[in-house]
Amino acid sequence: MNKQGEKPVSNTERAIAELRRLVFSGELAAGSDHLESELAEMLGMSRTPVREAARTLESQGLLELRARKGVRILSVSPDDMREIYDVLTELESLAAERAAEQGYSANELQDLAAAIADMDHALDQRDLEAWAQADDRFHSELVRLGRNSRVLAITAMLGDQVRRARAVTLFMRPLPIQSNRDHQGVYEAILRGDYTAARNLHRAHRQQARDMILDLLERHRLRQL
Amino acid sequence: MNKQGEKPVSNTERAIAELRRLVFSGELAAGSDHLESELAEMLGMSRTPVREAARTLESQGLLELRARKGVRILSVSPDDMREIYDVLTELESLAAERAAEQGYSANELQDLAAAIADMDHALDQRDLEAWAQADDRFHSELVRLGRNSRVLAITAMLGDQVRRARAVTLFMRPLPIQSNRDHQGVYEAILRGDYTAARNLHRAHRQQARDMILDLLERHRLRQL
DNA sequence: GCGTTTTTTTACGTATACGCTATTATCATG
DNA sequence: CATGATAATAGCGTATACGTAAAAAAACGC
Numbered sequence: 001m002n003k004q005g006e007k008p009v010s011n012t013e014r015a016i017a018e019l020r021r022l023v024f025s026g027e028l029a030a031g032s033d034h035l036e037s038e039l040a041e042m043l044g045m046s047r048t049p050v051r052e053a054a055r056t057l058e059s060q061g062l063l064e065l066r067a068r069k070g071v072r073i074l075s076v077s078p079d080d081m082r083e084i085y086d087v088l089t090e091l092e093s094l095a096a097e098r099a100a101e102q103g104y105s106a107n108e109l110q111d112l113a114a115a116i117a118d119m120d121h122a123l124d125q126r127d128l129e130a131w132a133q134a135d136d137r138f139h140s141e142l143v144r145l146g147r148n149s150r151v152l153a154i155t156a157m158l159g160d161q162v163r164r165a166r167a168v169t170l171f172m173r174p175l176p177i178q179s180n181r182d183h184q185g186v187y188e189a190i191l192r193g194d195y196t197a198a199r200n201l202h203r204a205h206r207q208q209a210r211d212m213i214l215d216l217l218e219r220h221r222l223r224q225l
Numbered sequence: 226m227n228k229q230g231e232k233p234v235s236n237t238e239r240a241i242a243e244l245r246r247l248v249f250s251g252e253l254a255a256g257s258d259h260l261e262s263e264l265a266e267m268l269g270m271s272r273t274p275v276r277e278a279a280r281t282l283e284s285q286g287l288l289e290l291r292a293r294k295g296v297r298i299l300s301v302s303p304d305d306m307r308e309i310y311d312v313l314t315e316l317e318s319l320a321a322e323r324a325a326e327q328g329y330s331a332n333e334l335q336d337l338a339a340a341i342a343d344m345d346h347a348l349d350q351r352d353l354e355a356w357a358q359a360d361d362r363f364h365s366e367l368v369r370l371g372r373n374s375r376v377l378a379i380t381a382m383l384g385d386q387v388r389r390a391r392a393v394t395l396f397m398r399p400l401p402i403q404s405n406r407d408h409q410g411v412y413e414a415i416l417r418g419d420y421t422a423a424r425n426l427h428r429a430h431r432q433q434a435r436d437m438i439l440d441l442l443e444r445h446r447l448r449q450l
Numbered sequence: 451g452c453g454t455t456t457t458t459t460t461a462c463g464t465a466t467a468c469g470c471t472a473t474t475a476t477c478a479t480g
Numbered sequence: 481c482a483t484g485a486t487a488a489t490a491g492c493g494t495a496t497a498c499g500t501a502a503a504a505a506a507a508c509g510c
Contacts, residue, residue: 010493035461046495047462048273055277059284068462068502083373086323090315098311148308150286154379235463260491271465272492293472293492457506466497476487 011045015053018043023062023073024163030075030225039071060157075224076165078217084158085210089203091155092139095146096186096202100195104145109191111141116183123180128170135176138183142202145190165225172216179209236270240278243268248287248298249388255300255450264296285382300449301390303442309383310435314428316380317364320371321411321427325420329370334416337366341408348405353395360401363408367427370415390450397441404434 019039022028040050054071057063064072076084106113118134136159143155182205189198216222244264247253265275279296282288289297301309331338343359361384368380407430414423441447 012493037461048494048496051463052277052280052493055280056284059281065462068460070461083375086319086373087316087375087379090319091312094311094315148311150308150312150383154312158375237463262491273464273466276493277463290492293490295491451510453508453510455506455508457504459504460502461500462502463500464498466495468493468495470491470493472490472492474487474489476485478485479483480481 011043011049012052012056015039015043015045015049016056019050019053019057020062020160024160026164028073030073030164033066033070033072035070061161076161077224078214078222081162081165081217081225082210082214084162085206085213088155088158089206089210091151092143092206093199093203095143095148095151095155096190097195097199098147099142099145100190100193100198102145102147103193104190106191109145109187112138112145112187112190115141116180116187119176119180119183123175123177126175131176132166132170135179142186166213168222168225169213169216172220173212179205182208236268236274237277237281240268240270240274241281244275244278244282245287245385248282249385251389253298255298255389258291258295258297260295286386301386302449303439303447306387306390306442306450307435307439309387310431310438313380313383314431314435316376317368317431318424318428320368320373320376320380321415322420322424323372324367324370325415325418325423327370327372328418329415331416334370334412337363337370337412337415340366341405341412344401344405344408348400348402351400356401357391357395360404367411391438393447393450394438394441397445398437404430407433 019028028034036047036050036054039054040047043050051065054063054065058065061074063074066072115134115138119131119138122128122130122134139159140156143152146152182201185201186198186205189195189201217225244253253259261272261275261279264279265272268275276290279288279290283290286299288299291297340359340363344356344363347353347355347359364384365381368377371377407426410426411423411430414420414426442450
């Protein structure tokens with residue numbers, strides 16, 4: 001008899017999840033190469049599911065399969081960052097607009113509000129890791145509220161691609177005080193159904209964030225993350 | 226001795242290309258299921274490269290791998306169309322804006338202009354297939370000029386997803402006269418570097434196209450394509 | 451000692467084999 | 481005849497095997 005919530009997760013799925021984790025944690029460093037057989041042994045399975053997982057992660061832009069040279073973990077250049085932030089700006093602004101059109105109640109927006117509250121709290125504590133986590137929650141919740149599964153999938157994918165880079169810039173940037181104010185403004189616009197304001201506020205917020213990050217990378221001469 | 230341009234294309238790559246073709250041509254109908262072994266035999270290779278190809282196409286949203294039920298070709302609902310057109314609207318508008326910022330010469334925009342000319346010509350001839358092809362060229366060239374490889378990849382992927390549906394609506398819609406005028410306006414805005422106009426014009430163009438298509442699907446009660 | 455050719459090795463791409471589970475078919479029973 | 485239990489089957493998920501081409505190493509000539 002199986003337990004109720006038990007899902008028979010395949011090795012391929014486990015490989016996908018585990019490889020992602022290894023990439024984000026830096027255990028598989030950006031730019032490094034790894035033999036399929038090494039990864040397979042590392043994950044305690046054969047090459048077959050590892051290769052399938054790698055194919056999936058390849059189309060998500062996290063790594064690259066190179067004949068006879070194994071799997072290469074992709075690094076992110078400032079130019080990649082600009083591309084990604086540009087796309088995130090557009091799609092999240094769309095999400096904000098659509099979210100505002102839905103006529104959500106304060107109750108339905110409580111996760112969004114909670115993320116903002118957590119960010120404020122984290123900022124008071126000067127806990128940047130906690131702030132970043134709450135910021136992620138704000139953005140992903142915003143996208144969820146926009147009700148477009150493609151936008152959700154794409155922003156999640158691009159979020160993955162910049163995760164490593166953001167971990168670096170997090171401690172170089174000024175305290176995100178303005179960022180918190182922006183989020184509050186977006187939240188209020190969504191609550192009162194002002195879709196134009198929601199869109200424009202979030203758009204401006206994202207553009208500022210992009211410029212700030214790119215400026216940081218430039219000044220610190222960070223070419224590859 | 227190998228010929229110069231000869232590329233040793235792998236079976237997996239061939240499978241990806243061939244499966245796409247079969248999906249677009251309708252030989253693999255939307256919503257239909259296919260055993261991996263059937264597809265493998267059809268393509269003259271073993272299941273291994275077919276599965277890898279299927280994994281790739283799965284993350285591109287063309288099909289789905291279902292345990293013990295084979296590969297299911299995904300169909301596109303009106304709601305999917307709305308989602309996809311919304312994303313295309315945002316990302317192509319961004320591309321138009323960025324293209325206008327590059328300061329391209331008329332020479333560099335000749336492919337874009339050629340696509341417009343071809344559309345006009347096709348319209349005169351009442352050749353809708355040719356028009357659709359030129360329209361595709363316009364949109365993909367516009368995205369190329371926007372110089373963002375993520376936008377390029379995403380719009381190509383979404384374009385694939387709506388290809389079948391568009392083949393149906395093509396002969397239901399009114400003659401795309403306004404569409405051709407819109408394209409001309411976007412082209413001119415890009416040429417004179419008016420990025421705001423380029424963005425707004427293309428955005429409006431895409432939104433109209435979306436509304437028109439969704440209206441068509443609704444009126445003809447087309448729930449699944 | 452250095453460049454070039456030959457040999458060896460390595461690691462991928464793909465075919466193949468097989469177990470396991472979901473599904474279907476068969477059959478017993480009320 | 482319907483329903484549930486049991487057996488048979490099918491088809492995926494994954495391990496394994498192997499050919500091949502590229503890369504590395506070794507041998508060779510200059």
